[in-house]
Amino acid sequence: MGGKVILITGGSRGLGSKLVKRLSAENENTVYFTYLNSEKKAAELAAQFNNVTALKCDQRSESQIIDCVSKIDSLHGRLDVLVNNACNSFKPCELLSTDWAAFQDCFDVNVKGAYFFTREAAKIMKRQGAGKIINVLSSYVLNVPPEKLSFYITAKYALLGISRAAAVELGKWGVTVNMISPGLMATDLSGHLPKKYFDMQAQKHPMKRMASTDDAADVVEFLISDKAKFLNGTNIPVNGGEVFL
Ligand SMILES: NC(=O)c1ccc[n+]([C@@H]2O[C@H](COP(=O)([O-])OP(=O)(O)OC[C@H]3O[C@@H](n4cnc5c(N)ncnc54)[C@H](OP(=O)(O)O)[C@@H]3O)[C@@H](O)[C@H]2O)c1
Numbered sequence: 001m002g003g004k005v006i007l008i009t010g011g012s013r014g015l016g017s018k019l020v021k022r023l024s025a026e027n028e029n030t031v032y033f034t035y036l037n038s039e040k041k042a043a044e045l046a047a048q049f050n051n052v053t054a055l056k057c058d059q060r061s062e063s064q065i066i067d068c069v070s071k072i073d074s075l076h077g078r079l080d081v082l083v084n085n086a087c088n089s090f091k092p093c094e095l096l097s098t099d100w101a102a103f104q105d106c107f108d109v110n111v112k113g114a115y116f117f118t119r120e121a122a123k124i125m126k127r128q129g130a131g132k133i134i135n136v137l138s139s140y141v142l143n144v145p146p147e148k149l150s151f152y153i154t155a156k157y158a159l160l161g162i163s164r165a166a167a168v169e170l171g172k173w174g175v176t177v178n179m180i181s182p183g184l185m186a187t188d189l190s191g192h193l194p195k196k197y198f199d200m201q202a203q204k205h206p207m208k209r210m211a212s213t214d215d216a217a218d219v220v221e222f223l224i225s226d227k228a229k230f231l232n233g234t235n236i237p238v239n240g241g242e243v244f245l
Pocket of ligand 1: 039
C-alpha cells in the first residue's frame with residue numbers, strides 16, 4: 001500500500017480502532033482518526049504508534065469537521081483515504097414509540113457528518129486527482145432488516161444514497177466512493193444484544209459464525225489498495241453469505 005494519508009472517523013473504539021491498527025501497520029502511512037467521548041481510549045490507541053494521531057471532532061459539527069480536514073491538509077497537503085465509520089450508540093425502539101430525535105441523532109452522525117467529511121475530503125482529492133472514500137453501512141440495508149432499528153436503517157440507506165451520488169460526481173476526478181456492509185459484529189454498538197442472540201444467529205449462519213471487525217477491515221484494506229482501482233459506487237457485503245445481493 002505505502003505512503004498514504006488516511007482519515008478514519010470514529011476510530012477510538014470497535015471497527016474504527018481495528019482500522020487504525022490495520023492501516024497504520026504500513027509504517028509509511030500516516031493515519032488520523034476522530035473521536036468524541038472516548039478521550040482515554042483515543043490517547044492510548046494513538047500512543048501505540050508513531051504514525052497515528054487522534055483528533056477530537058464532533059461528527060455532528062460542520063465547523064469541527066472543516067477544521068479537522070483542513071488541519072490534515074495544512075500538514076500534508078493531501079488526503080488519500082477517508083473512511084466514514086463513526087456511528088452514534090442507540091437503543092432499539094419500536095417504530096410507534098420512536099420520536100424524530102432518535103432519527104435525528106442517527107442522521108447527524110451517519111449522514112450529516114459523513115456528508116461534511118466527504119465534501120471537505122473530496123475538495124482535496126479533486127485537487128490531487130485521486131482519492132478513496134469508504135463508507136461503512138450495514139448488512140441491514142441488503143435485505144429484510146430487524147425490527148426496532150428504523151432510525152439506524154433509515155440513516156444507513158441515506159448514507160448508501162449519498163455514497164452513490166458522490167461516486168457518480170467524483171469519479172471523473174479519480175476519486176472513488178465505495179461501501180462495505182458488514183454483518184453483526186461484537187462491538188459496543190451491538191452491546192445491547194445478549195450473547196445468546198449472537199450464538200443463535202451464528203448457528204443459523206452459513207459459515208456458523210458472525211462477522212468480525214477483522215473481516216470488515218480486510219475488505220477496507222482491499223478497497224483502498226490499487227487492486228480496487230476500478231471499483232466505484234460498489235457496496236461490498238461482509239457477511240459470510242448471510243445475505244446475497
Ligand atoms: N457493530 C456492528 O454489529 C455493526 C454491523 C454493521 C455495521 N456497523 C457499522 O460499523 C461502524 C462502526 O461501528 P462499531 O460497531 O465499531 O461502533 P462503536 O464500537 O460503537 O464505535 C463507534 C465510534 O463512533 C464514534 N462516534 C460516535 N459518535 C460520534 C460523534 N458525534 N463524533 C465523533 N465520533 C463519534 C465513537 O467515538 P467516541 O467513543 O470517542 O465518542 C466510536 O469511536 C458504524 O458505521 C456501524 O454502523 C456495525
